[in-house]
Amino acid sequence: MSAADSTVPSLPEGYERTMPSGAVKLPALYATAGARAATSAAGDAAASASRRVLPALRTSPVGRILPASLRTPGRDRVSGALELPRVAHVVEGLAADPEWHEKFCRVVHATPHPEAPGSAETAVFSGALHCLAFPVAMSVLTRKDFPLPVLGMVHISNTVHHVSDVAVGERVTATAWTENLRAHRAGTMLDAVVTLTREDGSVAWAGRSGYLAKGVHTAIAGEAPRAGSEDAAQREHAPFEAPLPTGQWSLGAGTGRDYAAVSGDYNPIHLSDPSARALGMKGAIAHGMYTASRALALTGVPSEVPFTWSVDFATPVRLPATVAVAVDDDGRGAHWSASHVQVWGPKRNRPHAQLRVAAL
Template sequence: MGAKLPRGEVSLDDYRQDLEQSAAYARVTGFSVKDAVPATWLHVCTFGLQGRILRSKEFPFSLAGLVHVSNEMVLHRPVGVAERLRLAVTAENLQPHKKGATFELRGRIHVGDELVWEGSSNYLSTKADVPGDPPETKRLPMPEAQAGGASQRWRLPADLGRQYARVSGDWNPIHLHPLTARIFGFPRPIIHGMWTHARALAAFGGQLPDAYRVRVQFTKPILLPGRVGFVVDGDSFAVVDKEGKPKLVGELTEVPAAS
């Protein structure tokens, strides 16, 4: 008897972005405070709805065993911080996996009738069992580091998880404190994958296109405090440890902007 995801979408009409929170988010993740918001901020806007699905009675898996495996989002056009949004999230695409089962939380954001952002967060539940053969997952290509190694070095302070929790609303205890992280089997707190994702996007500075698709795969957790490097080569980028092994691999591509 296989598990079933809850059906239907949860949504929020006329969502007003919090100016202060968006500025604090930019500060913690390395973006400039601009009126055009980063795609990863729009993901944060949908985070509350994601939580509503994951905590609903119909949701079949334990929250404690969930691992954020990969993420993909498309920003169809620049979205202003003052724009009112319609947020919607669904749970979809339950698939067998060799360590359990995966599913997606898909978000969509409209301004009026216009689709401006889509996101998909892929989660692995290690406590789930879905019959069948796991579909093949493609690894994103690892960017070629310049001779000499990563071109950026980021220093992640011990309290970064708490800083990011405050601006994102993601208070998962594995990110907050050594004691709470230890309960879940981590020697030290680990930074949120979505912080690393945002920080990597911020590393593109003013060169981020108006409309883009960005995909990331979270390969290894980053312990706090910590130091990691950033490598970029064309469309491919990665956050790496000091041996150059990936913590996150990503791909950023420009898409035609919807006008």
């Protein structure tokens, strides 16, 4: 693991900390994103996507709170160079509800463990912490001054630093911002970063998500790529060679709806074939973080061990699906040091995701 991978993200200099202006709930945030997509777009590709967004939102759980006055696509365009808002949203008092956490773990097949050996407190599964933090990141992505079409963005990768366990019910503070806006051969990329801190200010968990706004090719102002940065979507990959599978998942057509119910992520591309097609997809696809969380649940990470995990997404998992998985743990129990999980479609031998986990 490189030094960059082991460095916990920190808020860049010059960013203003502020509270989000509205409710930090995913249905409301998706409604905001849909409304904004109806009245603005960054380039022709984003404009085309925006005209398809609202019909899908109307048939999703978000539709009931979408203002009727904003259901007609506009013709405005964003002009000039793109620049990310130098603002961090801060939300205090977040906590994982015990009943919600139990349901989440059941959906992703994760086994909860005590916060410490012999402790009565349950540690929040790392994938569930992502769901706890994600709405705060989404509140930044749906700001009026955020320059890209949120509903058209593709989730490319994730890197998480699980520095210490957070107990179910323990209150933490989430701080979210965006950075590293850069050009990509298929559009424009950026990182959305969230940290979860305790009352003493120490970081317990931090996540960096890479997003691609496909088809948005424009000048970029203010932000420059980090030296030596290389996105998973831009690397040259060798032809995929399927390893010997250690398991198989049978994912039903309702997998996206099941995960949406516990994550709050009701993005229409995951809910049904009609709502996904309205956004230009061939059909409903599984949430990337469902795949990542379920893969993480297969690894042998011991309790109390700080670790980092990263996932690169290749091709989407079209629902319903049967996928193969291969888990390779470097040691078990006290001797564990790393894990590697590959997820692919055995019928066409197409890779879906690759998860790497290592002790910090």
